[in-house]
Amino acid sequence: MEIKDIMLKHEENYSKYATFDKESIRFKDYIPDIRPNFFRDTDRIIYSSSYTRYIGKTQVFTLPTNDNVSRRSIHVQLVAKIARSIGRALSLNEDLIEAIALGHDLGHVPYGHVGERFLNEISLKHNEGYFNHNVQSVRNLMVIENNGKGLNLSVQVLDGILCHNGELELQEYRPKKKTTEDFLNDYNNCYNVPKYVKTLVPMTLEGCVVRLSDIIAYLGRDIEDAEKLGLFNKKDIPKEISDILGTTNREIINAIITNVVQNSLDKDYICVDDKIFNASDVLNLCKKINRPMVLDYHHHICNPCDNIDDILGEIFDTWKDIRPKIHFSSPKNKTKKDFRSHHDYINSDDFIQFIEKIKKYNVDIDIMIEAKAKDDALFRLVRELKYKTDYKFIDETSFEV
Numbered sequence: 001m002e003i004k005d006i007m008l009k010h011e012e013n014y015s016k017y018a019t020f021d022k023e024s025i026r027f028k029d030y031i032p033d034i035r036p037n038f039f040r041d042t043d044r045i046i047y048s049s050s051y052t053r054y055i056g057k058t059q060v061f062t063l064p065t066n067d068n069v070s071r072r073s074i075h076v077q078l079v080a081k082i083a084r085s086i087g088r089a090l091s092l093n094e095d096l097i098e099a100i101a102l103g104h105d106l107g108h109v110p111y112g113h114v115g116e117r118f119l120n121e122i123s124l125k126h127n128e129g130y131f132n133h134n135v136q137s138v139r140n141l142m143v144i145e146n147n148g149k150g151l152n153l154s155v156q157v158l159d160g161i162l163c164h165n166g167e168l169e170l171q172e173y174r175p176k177k178k179t180t181e182d183f184l185n186d187y188n189n190c191y192n193v194p195k196y197v198k199t200l201v202p203m204t205l206e207g208c209v210v211r212l213s214d215i216i217a218y219l220g221r222d223i224e225d226a227e228k229l230g231l232f233n234k235k236d237i238p239k240e241i242s243d244i245l246g247t248t249n250r251e252i253i254n255a256i257i258t259n260v261v262q263n264s265l266d267k268d269y270i271c272v273d274d275k276i277f278n279a280s281d282v283l284n285l286c287k288k289i290n291r292p293m294v295l296d297y298h299h300h301i302c303n304p305c306d307n308i309d310d311i312l313g314e315i316f317d318t319w320k321d322i323r324p325k326i327h328f329s330s331p332k333n334k335t336k337k338d339f340r341s342h343h344d345y346i347n348s349d350d351f352i353q354f355i356e357k358i359k360k361y362n363v364d365i366d367i368m369i370e371a372k373a374k375d376d377a378l379f380r381l382v383r384e385l386k387y388k389t390d391y392k393f394i395d396e397t398s399f400e401v
Contacts, residue, residue, distance in 0.1 A: 003034040015091040017268045019204045025155040025180060037154055038095035044151045045099060050106040050140040075217060076102050082253060083213035086270075087206060089261040096206040099153070100160030104210060107136025129191030134200075138162045138187060159183050160207030162190070163200040164214055171299075172341065173208035174269040176201040208270045216256050280305040283315055292319040297354060298329040298342065298370070309357060316363050324363060328354065329370035344373040348384035359401045 008021055024037035035043065045051055054073035080101035087097045109115040113133075120131040138158050142150045159178065163186075178186075183203070189196045202208050234247040245255045256272075263271040279300045286293040293315050300308060316324045330350060332341035346369050358365070371377035378397060385391055391399040 004032075004036060007034070007039070008036050011093075013091055014093065015266075017205050018092045019096050019156055019206055020093070021095075023156070026152055027150075027155070027180070028152050030152055036095055038093060038099050038157065041099040041151075041153045041157045042095060042102060044153060045103045045106075045141065048106075048141070048145050048151065050137075050145060051102070054106070076105050078217040079104065079210065079213050082216050082257065083206075083210045085257055086209050086213065086260055086264075089257075090205075090209070090264055092206050092209065096154075096156060096160070096204065097209055099157045100164070100207055100210045101213065103137060103141060103153075103157065104161045104164040104214065105133065105137065106140050106161075107133040107138070109133065109136075130194070130197070132190055132197045134162055134164055134197065135187065135190045155180050155183050156204050156207070159186075159203045160210055162187060163202040163207055164211050165197070165200055172269055172271050173212055174201070175203055175205050175208055178203040205268070205270065212260065212270055212272070216253060216260075219252055219256070278303045278305040279308055279315070280311060283311055283318070286318050287314075292322065292324070294325050294327060296327040296329075298327070298331065301331070312358055313361055316361060316365070324365045326365055326367045327370055328367050342370055342372060344371060345377045346371055346381045348381055348388060351381065352385070352389060355401060 011018075011020055014020065019038075021036045021038060033040070054076065080098050083097045083101050084094045086092075087094050109119055111118075116131065116133050123129060123131040138161055141153055141161070142158060145151050162183070186196075186200060190200075202211060234242075237247055245252050259273050260270065263273045279295060283293055295312075295315050305311075319325075328346065328351060330343040330345065330347040332343045369378060369381065373380075382393075382397060385399070386393065391401055393399045
């Protein structure tokens with residue numbers, strides 16, 4: 001048996017949703033060796049000049065005098081470790097996960113996101129397009145490294161890095177099938193299309209795992225770093241949160257990884273449970289920290305509280321002089337396991353029923369619909385409302401009751 005075959009023997013235990021080594025896609029041919037494809041990609045990233053420059057980049061706190069505060073180089077290793085833990089539990093490709101995780105922040109500049117925003121302004125001023133760190137990570141690996149030849153990494157790795165977007169939190173992370181051309185279109189559109197970077201979705205389940213792990217990694221560690229610098233005290237964490245997630249880095253990571261794995265087993269997407277807080281819990285928390293509450297009605301249906309009709313007025317009151325905002329979506333299927341998934345469209349009967357609940361409060365509100373069909377879902381809902389109700393429409397998407 002060849003050494004490479006021995007190194008790939010663990011693929012026998014992969015989930016049917018995992019990315020197998022033979023599925024690796026590259027822009028150019030290369031001379032194979034004993035290493036599996038994605039294992040080789042990890043090596044190339046680690047030995048790159050971009051990876052070496054991680055050492056001088058801070059994570060959240062700029063130029064700290066405390067050497068025990070996280071740097072970018074530590075952060076990507078934490079992301080890799082967390083993502084591999086989830087990947088192993090879900091029987092996914094850990095080599096692909098590690099390559100994406102270690103390379104995802106290579107394009108970060110000094111001073112973190114502040115520096116990124118500053119360079120974005122300069123880039124736009126000189127007609128060079130939008131500057132985003134995830135795009136620059138791919139640019140370093142695909143264009144700049146190896147004297148301008150790039151490292152010829154797998155498209156799945158480059159795509160996972162491009163789409164990591166850890167700053168954008170979702171409940172579900174569903175991979176999107178792509179060709180090499182689709183990936184290149186995503187890459188180029190990030191330079192030219194406003195906010196396109198916020199629409200990116202990884203092509204592999206492994207990429208989805210890294211995207212979520214990026215958030216998990218900085219949740220607990222940032223709290224500990226802030227405490228080391230005297231900026232925060234763990235005693236300030238509301239009890240409603242600490243009772244569930246804990247207060248230390250270990251407790252927070254363990255709680256969230258457990259939640260992710262339990263809710264993602266045998267699924268073709270990665271999911272975070274929405275049952276941690278119901279609407280009443282969130283309302284109490286928002287009152288304590290003096291923040292407005294965005295009611296997500298679909299999450300309420302998935303995890304109901306007994307008194308939603310009684311607390312709607314209190315939810316609206318948290319917005320004070322600002323118009324309240326509500327998220328509304330419909331379940332993909334009301335009877336099957338994917339009840340928690342969002343439908344392509346909005347169920348107009350459920351929507352009308354909700355309007356009947358809130359109209360007695362006589363409050364102007366913004367309802368943001370969440371549906372996979374986007375604008376088509378919005379205009380279809382409007383057509384059905386005009387047919388089924390006597391609502392007075394002010395414009396194409398606003399009405400009075």
